[in-house]
Amino acid sequence: MSPAQPAAAPVPAARRPRALTPARTAATASRVLRQLRHDPRTIALMIVIPCVMLVLLRYVFDSSPRTFDSIGASLLGIFPLITMFLVTSIATLRERTSGTLERLLALPLGKGDLIAGYALAFGAVAVVQSALATGLALWVLGLDVTGSPWLLLLVALLDALLGTALGLFVSAFAASEFQAVQFMPAVIFPQLLLCGLFTPRSAMHPALEAVSDVLPMSYAVDGMNEVLQHTDLTATFVRDVLIVAGTAVLVLCLGAATLRRRTT
Numbered sequence: 001m002s003p004a005q006p007a008a009a010p011v012p013a014a015r016r017p018r019a020l021t022p023a024r025t026a027a028t029a030s031r032v033l034r035q036l037r038h039d040p041r042t043i044a045l046m047i048v049i050p051c052v053m054l055v056l057l058r059y060v061f062d063s064s065p066r067t068f069d070s071i072g073a074s075l076l077g078i079f080p081l082i083t084m085f086l087v088t089s090i091a092t093l094r095e096r097t098s099g100t101l102e103r104l105l106a107l108p109l110g111k112g113d114l115i116a117g118y119a120l121a122f123g124a125v126a127v128v129q130s131a132l133a134t135g136l137a138l139w140v141l142g143l144d145v146t147g148s149p150w151l152l153l154l155v156a157l158l159d160a161l162l163g164t165a166l167g168l169f170v171s172a173f174a175a176s177e178f179q180a181v182q183f184m185p186a187v188i189f190p191q192l193l194l195c196g197l198f199t200p201r202s203a204m205h206p207a208l209e210a211v212s213d214v215l216p217m218s219y220a221v222d223g224m225n226e227v228l229q230h231t232d233l234t235a236t237f238v239r240d241v242l243i244v245a246g247t248a249v250l251v252l253c254l255g256a257a258t259l260r261r262r263t264t
Contacts, residue, residue, distance in 0.1 A: 020112035028117025033124065036091075046087050046125050050079040050133045058141040069144045073152065073224040074197050076137050080129055080160035081217065082188055088122050088167025089180040096171060115256040118168055119161070126160030147227035151237065155223040158244045162216055165251035172258035191217035196225075216247040 036042060057075060061067040134153045137143040145152060170187060174180040194204070194212040201212045212218045223240035230237070 020116060024113040025116045025120060028114055029120040029124070032091075032118055032121035036121070036125065042087055042091065043125075046083055047129050047132060050083055050129060051136050053079050054133060054137055054141060065142070068141070069228075071197060072137055072141070072143045073145060073228045074195075074221045076133055076143075076152065077156050077159040077220045077224050078192065078195070078197070078217065080126065080133060080156055081163035081166075081220065082184075082192075083129070084122060084126055084160045084163030085167045085170075085188060086181070086184065088118075088164045089171045089174070089183065090167075090177050092118065092168050092171035093174050093177060093180045097176070111256045115168065115252055119164060119252055122164040122167075123161055126157060126164060130156040130160050145228050146231050147229075151227045151233070152224065155220060155227065155241065155244070158223075158241060158248065159217075159220045162220070162244055162248040162251070165248040165255065168255040169251050169258065172255065191215045194218065195221045197221055216244055219243040 054072070054076065057072065058068050130153055134149065134156055138145070138149050138152070166187060170183045171180060174183060190211075194201070194208055194215055195217040196212070201209050201218060204212065219240040223237055223244065226234055226237040226240065
């Protein structure tokens with residue numbers, strides 16, 4: 001009889017990747033940007049459409065420029081939020097359903113790296129989008145604001161990042177691109193109606209006003225209105241900016257929680 005073989009040593013469990021690594025985050029963002037570069041229709045939707053909508057809005061109120069001044073700043077934040085939500089939710093869902101995300105999670109890549117990489121890539125596009133839309137509104141369409149244009153750009157950028165975060169989050173709950181689009185009436189439209197764009201929130205039914213107080217788009221519109229009406233940085237503006245930014249970070253964390261590492 002041959003001598004008994006010694007028992008095999010247990011294989012140590014694979015080390016979990018660090019939650020966030022700058023190099024892996026940058027690599028993920030670079031991959032997403034390369035994919036976007038080869039998709040001109042998506043780039044057009046994210047960058048060109050908000051500018052086209054602002055031009056259309058300006059000439060809808062051609063005989064009443066003060067009306068454009070009163071709502072143009074608010075829509076300067078709302079349009080990027082909506083477009084970034086739509087594009088991000090569909091693009092992320094496409095990677096989920098194609099198996100790309102599952103293959104990436106099989107690598108030594110943390111969920112934080114993945115979410116941060118997507119946010120960084122779409123955030124870079126959001127910077128371009130917000131800068132173009134803000135410059136167009138102020139220096140071509142003649143939007144009259146009392147405060148600093150840089151503060152207007154800051155709110156527009158944060159709104160675009162919030163749309164990106166919401167899109168990443170809801171993509172986990174859709175099984176198809178059509179379903180991702182269907183989330184717009186559930187996630188975006190109620191905020192659009194209750195954000196104070198059409199009527200002051202204080203004039204709404206108390207129940208609706210209470211709901212609007214917990215919706216991030218309300219503070220995006222409030223922040224734009226603060227820049228529209230005040231020359232100096234106000235405490236209300238700082239509060240609005242912090243709420244929008246904090247909501248974006250919170251939703252990104254929730255989006256990371258929806259990612260699951262599968263094993264065969």
